[in-house]
Amino acid sequence: MPCPPAFHHPEPDRGVTSMVNAGAMSGSGNLMDFLDEPFPDVGTYEDFHTIDWLREKSRDTDRHRKITSKSKESIWEFIKSLLDAWSGWVVMLLIGLLAGTLAGVIDLAVDWMTDLKEGVCLSAFWYSHEQCCWTSNETTFEDRDKCPLWQKWSELLVNQSEGASAYILNYLMYILWALLFAFLAVSLVRVFAPYACGSGIPEIKTILSGFIIRGYLGKWTLLIKTVTLVLVVSSGLSLGKEGPLVHVACCCGNFFSSLFSKYSKNEGKRREVLSAAAAAGVSVAFGAPIGGVLFSLEEVSYYFPLKTLWRSFFAALVAAFTLRSINPFGNSRLVLFYVEYHTPWYMAELFPFILLGVFGGLWGTLFIRCNIAWCRRRKTTKLGKYPVLEVIAVTAITAIIAYPNPYTRRSTSELISELFNDCGALESSQLCDYINDPNMTRPVDDIPDRPAGVGVYTAMWQLALALIFKIVITIFTFGMKIPSGLFIPSMAVGAMAGRMVGIGVEQLAYHHHDWIIFRNWCRPGADCVTPGLYAMVGAAACLGGVTRMTVSLVVIMFELTGGLEYIVPLMAAAVTSKWVADAFGKEGIYEAHIHLNGYPFLDVKDEFTHRTLATDVMRPRRGEPPLSVLTQDSMTVEDVETLIKETDYNGFPVVVSRDSERLIGFAQRRELILAIKNARQRQEGIVSNSIMYFTEEPPELPANSPHPLKLRRVLNLSPFTVTDHTPMETVVDIFRKLGLRQCLVTRSGRLLGIITKKDVLRHMAQMANQDPESIMFN
Numbered sequence: 001m002p003c004p005p006a007f008h009h010p011e012p013d014r015g016v017t018s019m020v021n022a023g024a025m026s027g028s029g030n031l032m033d034f035l036d037e038p039f040p041d042v043g044t045y046e047d048f049h050t051i052d053w054l055r056e057k058s059r060d061t062d063r064h065r066k067i068t069s070k071s072k073e074s075i076w077e078f079i080k081s082l083l084d085a086w087s088g089w090v091v092m093l094l095i096g097l098l099a100g101t102l103a104g105v106i107d108l109a110v111d112w113m114t115d116l117k118e119g120v121c122l123s124a125f126w127y128s129h130e131q132c133c134w135t136s137n138e139t140t141f142e143d144r145d146k147c148p149l150w151q152k153w154s155e156l157l158v159n160q161s162e163g164a165s166a167y168i169l170n171y172l173m174y175i176l177w178a179l180l181f182a183f184l185a186v187s188l189v190r191v192f193a194p195y196a197c198g199s200g201i202p203e204i205k206t207i208l209s210g211f212i213i214r215g216y217l218g219k220w221t222l223l224i225k226t227v228t229l230v231l232v233v234s235s236g237l238s239l240g241k242e243g244p245l246v247h248v249a250c251c252c253g254n255f256f257s258s259l260f261s262k263y264s265k266n267e268g269k270r271r272e273v274l275s276a277a278a279a280a281g282v283s284v285a286f287g288a289p290i291g292g293v294l295f296s297l298e299e300v301s302y303y304f305p306l307k308t309l310w311r312s313f314f315a316a317l318v319a320a321f322t323l324r325s326i327n328p329f330g331n332s333r334l335v336l337f338y339v340e341y342h343t344p345w346y347m348a349e350l351f352p353f354i355l356l357g358v359f360g361g362l363w364g365t366l367f368i369r370c371n372i373a374w375c376r377r378r379k380t381t382k383l384g385k386y387p388v389l390e391v392i393a394v395t396a397i398t399a400i401i402a403y404p405n406p407y408t409r410r411s412t413s414e415l416i417s418e419l420f421n422d423c424g425a426l427e428s429s430q431l432c433d434y435i436n437d438p439n440m441t442r443p444v445d446d447i448p449d450r451p452a453g454v455g456v457y458t459a460m461w462q463l464a465l466a467l468i469f470k471i472v473i474t475i476f477t478f479g480m481k482i483p484s485g486l487f488i489p490s491m492a493v494g495a496m497a498g499r500m501v502g503i504g505v506e507q508l509a510y511h512h513h514d515w516i517i518f519r520n521w522c523r524p525g526a527d528c529v530t531p532g533l534y535a536m537v538g539a540a541a542c543l544g545g546v547t548r549m550t551v552s553l554v555v556i557m558f559e560l561t562g563g564l565e566y567i568v569p570l571m572a573a574a575v576t577s578k579w580v581a582d583a584f585g586k587e588g589i590y591e592a593h594i595h596l597n598g599y600p601f602l603d604v605k606d607e608f609t610h611r612t613l614a615t616d617v618m619r620p621r622r623g624e625p626p627l628s629v630l631t632q633d634s635m636t637v638e639d640v641e642t643l644i645k646e647t648d649y650n651g652f653p654v655v656v657s658r659d660s661e662r663l664i665g666f667a668q669r670r671e672l673i674l675a676i677k678n679a680r681q682r683q684e685g686i687v688s689n690s691i692m693y694f695t696e697e698p699p700e701l702p703a704n705s706p707h708p709l710k711l712r713r714v715l716n717l718s719p720f721t722v723t724d725h726t727p728m729e730t731v732v733d734i735f736r737k738l739g740l741r742q743c744l745v746t747r748s749g750r751l752l753g754i755i756t757k758k759d760v761l762r763h764m765a766q767m768a769n770q771d772p773e774s775i776m777f778n
Contacts, residue, residue: 053739056268100322103284107328113234117177119152181235182395185228193224200247202593209302222251240488246281253277276312283316287334291556337417357573361580364545387481419495430455491539498538502531541573548588615724618753633699638688666719
């Protein structure tokens with residue numbers, strides 16, 4: 001490295017030096033400014049790092065400006081600008097089509113494989129129980145679930161349909177199929193796509209906030225998640241497919257955005273596509289396009305401009321339309337538990353609805369605390385080293401306990417469907433085993449309240465056992481190394497509690513119709529109480545308690561039922577469950593898992609009220625080595641390479657000189673590495689002792705100096721800065737609203753330190769009496 005005096009020559013030599021510099025500039029001017037043309041990988045980010053939202057936004061604005069100016073030059077350029085403008089809508093159309101198709105295929109496959117645990121169709125083994133009996137000519141309405149073409153395993157293997165031996169054989173086959181499906185699922189995830197496990201929503205929230213997790217939305221993850229989702233739902237484990245469907249839709253979004261340079265080269269624009277894909281995922285999961293858009297806005301998205309709202313709506317619409325065309329359930333509905341009620345609700349019923357809200361909030365709090373404690377134990381003990389064994393053990397316990405109870409044996413979606421259903425005249429369910437009045441001559445859809453029969457009482461205690469089992473087993477199931485959604489188990493817990501409360505209120509109203517609360521609205525012989533509505537309200541309350549959703553939850557539930565008049569009960573339950581759950585802790589299950597995994601997620605809902613200043617958080621602190629900086633025109637290539645090798649910082653502030661510490665800009669580590677690598681390959685004369693400069697004009701160098709390297713192009717000349725006395729409340733707000741990676745701290749233009757997103761999160765954790773070291777990523 002040349003010693004500093006070599007830069008300052010006496011007066012007579014200045015002319016020689018300037019001539020050398022002029023010759024260098026004219027002879028290889030194009031080479032020195034080679035960075036005026038972007039080189040490969042510039043502007044990309046490393047894995048497990050946060051994107052710079054401001055930079056991405058400014059790059060997109062530049063790209064758009066260039067396209068607009070070029071479009072006036074020729075017809076071809078004008079057509080290209082139109083194609084660019086329409087590419088967003090094309091991506092949405094493709095996402096909707098693929099997400100809808102995959103959801104339809106998953107629904108059909110789950111239907112068949114769930115029934116495969118109980119028996120097989122002789123005419124065509126790929127038919128589910130219901131499809132098998134549709135094709136049979138010997139099926140009667142009374143015995144619509146029994147047809148000669150469908151045989152249980154005991155009938156097929158030992159030719160017995162009743163008795164202890166037949167029951168034990170069916171029981172064993174049920175357990176074996178469940179274990180096979182679960183083993184296949186966990187093995188596929190472990191070998192081919194480790195990122196395909198879990199719900200996916202915590203990671204998608206983190207990715208949408210600007211974090212990079214390479215491979216999380218890749219093609220392998222999409223394929224394996226789709227296949228294993230079918231396997232785990234069919235195995236009968238206490239999990240749902242709704243959360244993972246959001247992950248699947250986001251994988252579709254990532255795949256299609258990589259086909260268009262507008263999205264593949266800009267991480268900020270890509271996240272707009274992923275927000276819309278999340279809406280499409282919920283749209284096909286619940287058959288609720290509007291609910292999907294609101295879910296994306298309320299729950300998962302970080303940056304949601306108006307343009308993304310329209311595109312999300314379009315993607316959700318296309319996805320729902322595609323699923324409707326496939327018609328996986330054969331009833332022209334998008335979900336298995338679509339339901340319509342015919343009786344209104346009454347003001348007095350708001351009290352049990354609010355009680356269900358309280359139950360939902362308490363269940364949400366209990367679930368989050370227990371599940372996080374179990375997942376933490378899994379991460380910190382030997383348990384985490386045996387994911388396959390854990391899945392097999394939980395599946396075995398689930399199958400052994402679930403089979404004897406008819407409400408836990410069937411798929412959770414079918415259970416919710418039965419709990420939501422109103423008891424019509426043609427219902428054969430135990431829940432509808434009421435004692436009928438022989439003199440009843442009312443129309444079919446308006447059956448009056450009746451006394452409960454033996455079947456209803458049997459169903460009540462079976463539901464109570466099923467409820468306890470679901471509450472316990474879901475805590476251990478969510479978070480295992482398989483795709484696992486939480487929407488359906490939460491709804492099942494609430495629906496069971498709600499149905500039991502509904503039957504209780506119904507019987508109370510029937511036997512005590514002269515009580516003052518029932519007298520005004522429940523006369524003898526009237527159809528007053530709908531137990532199915534209580535199940536729906538309970539489902540909404542429990543789902544709200546776990547996820548802390550409110551608006552999107554109510555819209556999803558009302559799209560499920562197609563009944564606008566039940567919005568008030570749903571709103572009352574959702575708000576109550578959120579209030580009760582928030583009283584014990586502000587975090588929903590997804591935020592809790594984000595914190596457990598140490599992702600750098602700055603939640604918009606978090607409040608920071610402490611009176612600390614930027615100088616308390618910035619680095620370097622007292623006693624720490626000084627900040628690693630670059631100078632504008634006095635460091636060699638070797639100096640910079642050494643600095644990069646010895647540190648692991650994401651970037652370096654650039655100052656005029658080490659003495660003045662006047663801030664010029666900020667250079668990203670990755671771009672410095674790429675720039676030096678490209679310069680060595682493409683520019684002659686660049687060696688280890690070449691001077692690197694970030695100014696417009698090169699510094700004055702001796703005649704025999706190697707070519708200098710100009711890197712002004714990689715310099716961010718307007719890094720975000722705050723003064724050392726800026727309140728941290730303001731700094732947190734700036735990081736949150738502008739999506740910053742880092743912020744430089746100055747005083748009168750002189751660099752003092754740096755605050756990164758990780759520093760902000762660690763400071764917030766410290767102020768909340770949590771472990772600041774739990775924030776692991778940048």
